[in-house]
Amino acid sequence: MSTSSRAPVHPTVVRLGVRSVFGRWRGVLLFALPVVLLALAVLVRVLVGQDRLAAQSTLYGLGLVVITPLVALLATSGLLAPEIDDGSIAYLLATPVPRWQIVTSKLVVALGCVVAFAAVPMLVAGLVLRSDDPTLALGFGLGALAGGAAYCAVFAWLSVLTRHAIVVGLIYLLIWEGLLGGLLAGIRWLSISRWSAELVDRVGGVFLVDDLPAAYAVVALVVVIVLATWRTGVRLRAFNLTGDE
Amino acid sequence: MSSIVVDHASRWFRNVVALNDVSMTIGPGVTGLLGPNGAGKSTLIALMSGFLAPSSGSVTLDGEPLWRNEQVYRRLGLVPEREALFDHLTGRQFVVACAELHGLADAGAAAQRAIATIEMSEAQDRSISTYSKGMRQRIKMASALVHDPAVLLLDEPFNGMDPRQRLHLMELLRTMGAEGRTVLFSSHILEEVEQVARHIEVVVAGRHAASGDFGAIRRLMTDRPNRFVIRSGADRTLASVLLADSSVRGVRLRPEGGLEVEASDFGRFSEVLPRLAREHAVRLHEVTPTDESLESVFSYLVSS
CATH class of the missing domain: 3.40.50.300 (P-loop containing nucleotide triphosphate hydrolases)
Known part of the structure; x- marks a missing residue:
């Protein structure tokens, strides 16, 4: 048995994953999303100056609720869904590489995208908006990282459950996280964006979510990441090459 | 191994x-x-x-x-x-x-x-x-x-x-x-x-x-019965001589012209048909196998 089969990630799967993300049109969108966030941050700073409320609204409303989940969705769905759809995943699966290692390797690539295209831009946008309050930028950066990781795990799971992972993912973001999350206060207990916002509250010293214990948010994020990753591995182990004929 | x-x-x-x-x-x-x-x-x-x-x-x-x-x-x-x-x-x-x-x-x-x-x-x-x-x-x-x-x-x-x-x-x-x-x-x-x-x-x-x-x-x-549609210059003559041969199981005159032949021995039939036609001065215009598709071969295998 090779040593790489015991490592948490397989370097070849990571390398193929990186090429797969940036070899498609999704790669361009991944670059475009943080540009939009940074451009808006610069615009707000120029127009409003160093304003706490304006910074908070920009980073939360656009960064944490829109850019972060979209980056996670684009990165994750670009890693698994197309290969499952066209059957080329068979070349990864017809090897002795453990299925969980394929999943963790793909998630590492997706997480790398979250860091590069959501967490770091959020940090930079935070510093642009409030250069006098670096903890705010740090809070939003960490929130984007934690939320993005949970989104990646959930979207990876969706990719192995349905051939329409992007559509289902978008519906989930718009309806559950967006519409219902805004209308019903109780959604905060079951919402990745609210959990990550609670982290921002704690680290960044802001007030985005009411009445949600930070410990609960952290545990909920960890449970979702572990559970979704594990279920993705289980599902991939029972992958049917012939699909749903 | x-x-x-x-x-x-x-x-x-x-x-x-x-x-x-x-x-x-x-x-x-x-x-x-x-x-x-x-x-x-x-x-x-x-x-x-x-x-x-x-x-x-x-x-x-x-x-x-x-x-x-x-x-x-x-x-x-x-x-x-x-x-x-x-x-x-x-x-x-x-x-x-x-x-x-x-x-x-x-x-x-x-x-x-x-x-x-x-x-x-x-x-x-x-x-x-x-x-x-x-x-x-x-x-x-x-x-x-x-x-x-x-x-x-x-x-x-x-x-x-x-x-x-x-x-x-x-x-x-x-x-x-x-x-x-x-x-x-x-x-x-x-x-x-x-x-x-x-x-x-x-x-x-x-x-x-x-x-x-x-x-x-x-x-x-290949030994399964084969069906052919044959168009010739003298369908009735050809039908009678073919029926007399052991390689043919049945012959039917088609209303629109031509014959429908079921051969039980494909090897012998393919050799006999041109010989009989020549001997009885019957001109063959067309010989078309009607069930040569692989599916029909396979269905025969399943039923045999």
Whole structure:
């Protein structure tokens, strides 16, 4: 048995994953999303100056609720869904590489995208908006990282459950996280964006979510990441090459 | 020497039965899996390659289950039918990646060997997106061969290949079979199977229709009753003389003209027909077999 089969990630799967993300049109969108966030941050700073409320609204409303989940969705769905759809995943699966290692390797690539295209831009946008309050930028950066990781795990799971992972993912973001999350206060207990916002509250010293214990948010994020990753591995182990004929 | 044993395996998708109680053993040498399109060949190969669980029965490689057992891929190579590959890679990058995934110590050397075996060395540094159908098929072969597996499963490997590539792949499969590897390939074309495999397994409509030496199955296929439509200058005369011959089972005059003939001995009939026509001065305008499709051959096999 090779040593790489015991490592948490397989370097070849990571390398193929990186090429797969940036070899498609999704790669361009991944670059475009943080540009939009940074451009808006610069615009707000120029127009409003160093304003706490304006910074908070920009980073939360656009960064944490829109850019972060979209980056996670684009990165994750670009890693698994197309290969499952066209059957080329068979070349990864017809090897002795453990299925969980394929999943963790793909998630590492997706997480790398979250860091590069959501967490770091959020940090930079935070510093642009409030250069006098670096903890705010740090809070939003960490929130984007934690939320993005949970989104990646959930979207990876969706990719192995349905051939329409992007559509289902978008519906989930718009309806559950967006519409219902805004209308019903109780959604905060079951919402990745609210959990990550609670982290921002704690680290960044802001007030985005009411009445949600930070410990609960952290545990909920960890449970979702572990559970979704594990279920993705289980599902991939029972992958049917012939699909749903 | 490895063997795949399919033991009373069935597979259904909701209420559609794709494979029905199939039992067969695929041993060393080249075996052809023959059957019309939609017969269940791909389902059977998916079962044999661990990419599908049997709904009932079992499928094992040297006694080990194939389903949910990624360790079997150390001994098994698969060439899927679907064409999708990692198009953003070059052929060499793809095969090297496959070698790395198999944990080979010198992935580069193993990839070079596999690429040379399937004669793709010249095109190996081109992007896979520029490959023809035949080249894709060959690079898929290289990825399946890179870890030198004892068992090789190929789903419709000749699809899209030009005649020269086809001959080369046939030669390659024969060589691998002669080396003692267990090679199974599926095809819906009788002649393809005939040229490579001595042993064949026939699957029709999800059932295991026939198994054994190619010659015996070929005889079963050619000895079946054959139907022809014949248009001639004197249909009634031809009908009477044909009916008198033992190779013909029945003749019917068609209202729109011509004869419908059922021959019980195809070999003798094909020799007798022109001779009788010549002897009785009957001019043959058209002789058309009406049930030459592979499907009709297979349905005959199932009913026999």
